[in-house]
Amino acid sequence: MNFAKDIRSNRIAMLSFCLICQSFQAEGIVRNYSAVVSPVVQLLMERNVNIIQMPCPESLFGGLENGLAREPRSYKKYDTQRFREHCKTIADQTLQTARTLVHHGFEIATVLGVEFSPSCAVSYQYEGRTVHRKGIYFELLEQLFETEGITTKFIGVNRSGTKTAVRQLCELLDPQLSLGLG
Numbered sequence: 598m599n600f601a602k603d604i605r606s607n608r609i610a611m612l613s614f615c616l617i618c619q620s621f622q623a624e625g626i627v628r629n630y631s632a633v634v635s636p637v638v639q640l641l642m643e644r645n646v647n648i649i650q651m652p653c654p655e656s657l658f659g660g661l662e663n664g665l666a667r668e669p670r671s672y673k674k675y676d677t678q679r680f681r682e683h684c685k686t687i688a689d690q691t692l693q694t695a696r697t698l699v700h701h702g703f704e705i706a707t708v709l710g711v712e713f714s715p716s717c718a719v720s721y722q723y724e725g726r727t728v729h730r731k732g733i734y735f736e737l738l739e740q741l742f743e744t745e746g747i748t749t750k751f752i753g754v755n756r757s758g759t760k761t762a763v764r765q766l767c768e769l770l771d772p773q774l775s776l777g778l779g
């Protein structure tokens with residue numbers, strides 16, 4: 598079929614669910630943004646990047662009815678076979694979406710996670726001190742993307758300081774501007 602050309606962007610960012618819905622976070626830990634983590638979302642909007650919200654592994658675990666109002670849990674508490682299988686199911690679905698998008702000519706420019714999340718961290722956990730460790734869902738997702746040959750940039754957003762993620766996003770989306778050349 599021949600469709601008329603239009604103005605749509607072919608760039609996509611896949612976001613951890615709570616980056617545009619902080620109310621899905623565990624109880625008592627929403628302290629920086631009450632709803633949308635605005636600096637990163639604002640940047641994506643300004644650069645005409647489509648936003649896909651990935652499912653939230655923790656709030657869906659055991660069903661949304663239970664998961665929505667949940668206490669914060671550590672990485673160790675989440676690191677069970679059952680939770681890993683749950684994350685694998687979601688990661689498989691996300692991979693399927695990404696695969697289809699790439700097939701249709703879209704670019705998965707970035708996948709944004711949430712630092713210090715047992716599920717969605719890209720680099721860091723807090724275990725009495727900051728340790729270098731991915732979240733369980735993101736670990737599986739990165740492996741699947743790599744195996745599939747889908748290249749993208751995984752960026753972790755620290756909600757108590759978004760500057761690093763914003764800078765990384767600028768470098769990714771506007772390399773010339775971020776070098777001061779554009």
Ligand code: SF4
Nearest residue numbers: 614615653655714717
């Ligand atoms: S599991 Fe991921 S998407 Fe869900 S609240 Fe935690 S960081 Fe956000």
